Amino acid sequence: MMATVQLQPAHGRPLARGEIRLEVDRIACDGFGMCAELLPEIVELDDWGYPIVHSLLPKKLLPMARRAVDVCPVLALRIRQGH
């Protein structure tokens, strides 16, 4: 059985303590879409193949988000955590 992931909006407010967000540098992003493949739970591609991060990053997806940051070919991804 697959565990459910509680999703919350990704944008529109500062991060509260402990909240984690995957951010995309839209200028640097080339739209290869690897981040959406690695994190389909929170990233989808728009009609042009550019990522839309539609929720905060659940802690359980942090390892996969770190992997996405590492494999992004143009270093356009960053993980930001609220303090």
Ligand code: SF4
């Ligand atoms: S992996 Fe990097 S370059 Fe590719 S779509 Fe995601 S942010 Fe953009």
